[in-house]
Amino acid sequence: MAKKNISISGSVEFTRFYKSLGKTNPIKNQLDEAMDLLKKDPTIGNRIQTNLWPKKYMRKYGIINNLYRYRVGSNWRVIYTILGKPDGLVCVILEALDHKNYDVLFAYKTS
Numbered sequence: 001m002a003k004k005n006i007s008i009s010g011s012v013e014f015t016r017f018y019k020s021l022g023k024t025n026p027i028k029n030q031l032d033e034a035m036d037l038l039k040k041d042p043t044i045g046n047r048i049q050t051n052l053w054p055k056k057y058m059r060k061y062g063i064i065n066n067l068y069r070y071r072v073g074s075n076w077r078v079i080y081t082i083l084g085k086p087d088g089l090v091c092v093i094l095e096a097l098d099h100k101n102y103d104v105l106f107a108y109k110t111s
Contacts, residue, residue: 005088006042008035011061012092030073031096038070042082042091045070050105054105057094069102077102 002029011019014104021028037044045068053067061081077097085089 006039006087006091008039008091008093010093011095014026014095017096026035027073027096031078034070034072034078035093038080038091038093042080042089043068043076045080048079052106056105059072061094072096 004089011024018028018031022033048067048069050067052083053064057064057067064081068080068082070080072078077099078093080083080091080093080095083092102108
């Protein structure tokens, strides 16, 4: 069985955020490490239950069949989806959020 080709892509918002980070920014370095890991195995994140998906993703991106979160460092999360393509898989990072904004987006109560 041939190994699937896995690529990483980002939404416009994620790409803009990522490009705004300086080369020495620790968050950028952590995101780089996370993307390297996702390229090896895009299912390493935690699958998010469908009933918890923020409506904004459905409005913005249309049909999403899966949604994952991956912890980046101690205070950041990336939200991503995995798409099947004829030549492999594409892991599309929709957003990178600090913990506070992640809790707000998913309506979690913070202390």
